[in-house]
Amino acid sequence: MRTTPPVIAASAAVALALGLTGCAANGGGDDADAVTITLATWRTEDTAMWEEEVIPAFEASHPGIHVEYAPVDTNDYNAAIQSQLEGGTGPDLIMCRPFDVNRQWISKGYFDDLSDLDAISSFDDTALTAWAGDDGAPYCVPVASVLAGFYYNKAIFDELGLEVPTTQQEFIDVLDAIKEDGTYAPLALGSADGWQLAYNMLYQVGPNYWKGEEGRLGLIDGSQKLTDPAFVEGFTVFDSFSDYLPSGFESISYEDMTQLFSLGKAAILPDGSWQISQINTSGLDVGVFGAPPANEGDTRYQQEMADMAIGLNADSEKKEAATEFLEWLGTSEFQQLYVNKLPGFFSMGKEPVTYDDPLAQEFAGLKEGAELTSRLALDRLSAGQPPLDDEIWRVAQLMYNTGMTPEEATAELQAGLDSWYVPAQ
Structure with missing residues (x-):
């Protein structure tokens, strides 16, 4: 698979970040020092939901942090992310496959250990096990199950x-x-x-x-x-x-x-x-x-079935901002919002959520x-x-x-x- 040379990709990323910051500033916000973090995902079909609903909700309560949703076709996702990470151009946040694929990525050092993250306490061991390493530590924050x-x-x-x-x-x-x-x-x-x-x-x-x-x-x-x-x-x-x-x-x-x-x-x-x-x-x-x-x-x-979670790129240069996003994933605000924008995907958190869709609520039951x-x-x-x-x-x-x-x-x-x-x- 052809990949973008690291220098070119890095320059493009910087330009994009500057462009996003400038657009936000021109819109009247005082965020000249805003940080842009990138979230890689295979959920191409959810782009509108994340960009129009989920990310704005996060940014509203976390001024100074912008999130770029970067979907890759599901069939190409694993190879593309590995190539980016090995080339030093990986995203700050990585949507995690469950079980064996993720365990391989953990063994390669792609993720940070999230044991000290407060959000981890929002989930029980059963919810976390699909994204744990051989050491038993959590490396991704659960997002949803089916x-x-x-x-x-x-x-x-x-x-x-x-x-x-x-x-x-x-x-x-x-x-x-x-x-x-x-x-x-x-x-x-x-x-x-x-x-x-x-x-x-x-x-x-x-x-x-x-x-x-x-x-x-x-x-x-x-x-x-x-x-x-x-x-x-x-x-x-x-x-x-x-x-x-x-x-x-x-x-x-x-x-x-x-x-x-x-x-x-x-x-x-x-x-x-x-x-x-x-x-x-x-x-x-x-x-x-x-x-x-x-x-x-x-x-x-x-x-x-544990379906998706999000982890932190061990080589990210924006870990503070990325960690704030991961902490938000553990809140009932995110979980309630997410499951009602995407009926049929369920919160894995300890705190109960309600589902607006009657069939989704019946399924959750x-x-x-x-x-x-x-x-x-x-x-x-x-x-x-x-x-x-x-x-x-x-x-x-x-x-x-x-x-x-x-x-x-x-x-x-x-x-x-x-x-x-x-x-x-």
Whole structure:
């Protein structure tokens, strides 16, 4: 990839900073000594929100600091940031990927340790773990997570006299009733995209059997294996939903699923909270429920995926200003503003926030009374070849498309993991 020579890039950055300062001064503000800090991010789609809503809110309470939002296409982001940092032209603030990518960046010395930041106390250890280093220290301030759940069409449930299930058997009973009626597809679910089978189905229902973080961390430390009964049971429950798919499900893509549900042709859509805005445009009366446990009264596990955080470039020359921005990220002012400007992305802070969007508030309610757990294979288990996460996408498709059994799937996955992953390392 071609990169801008450091001297040219630095000169351009200085010119830009001077230009921004001059524009602000000409606008009537007394900020001739203002500092401009740059925030690098892969969220190109959020540019207007940050530039028109979030950054002005910060600047209003922090005179003398300007923030430049610098988005990079998500597919190019990792390589671009690494190139900039290695070349000495990196941004002051860096949006952090969760788990393995970020851990690599920490090991390369890209980030400052944020243990002494007051904002860190706004988050519990579960929220911080996706951006912690091997030393356990926090290197990024959490911004938002996403959740997974089952959207359901309330009109169809009312028409068929159905209730939101509270156990796995009740869930199957609901699906059986929809299938027997024959008017609607029970699940808006296809197998053309392996990632969504993993993220929106297996990683939703499975944690109720491998006990969320207990199972996930057990795979990481080597005390558990995918061939253990709890994991086989989780895969078995995932497999049981294959009886309720639409005709031609093998060719139904992720986009097709959403359309099928939005057109009122399917009763339930397994999907992520990031789809809230699109679901809202359907005009349907939609609710959401989490994957129910096996038995009434059992602990319910809710998938919450750490999505984005922001860290401090260890080589930044504007750390004082950048640190003020990071401290602001830990406030309820930022968290409340952010989640309501971007429905479907949720605060990871300890202090509760309210959501203006009713469906977002309902989604957020899934965390209440549940043990939160992350996606199974993104932490350490996919850092080698073959990556466990990618392999799960593959075998999930084989289970639905070819009849691969849960026992065969988990045995194949464990064999692949054993070929390179040594927990002690």
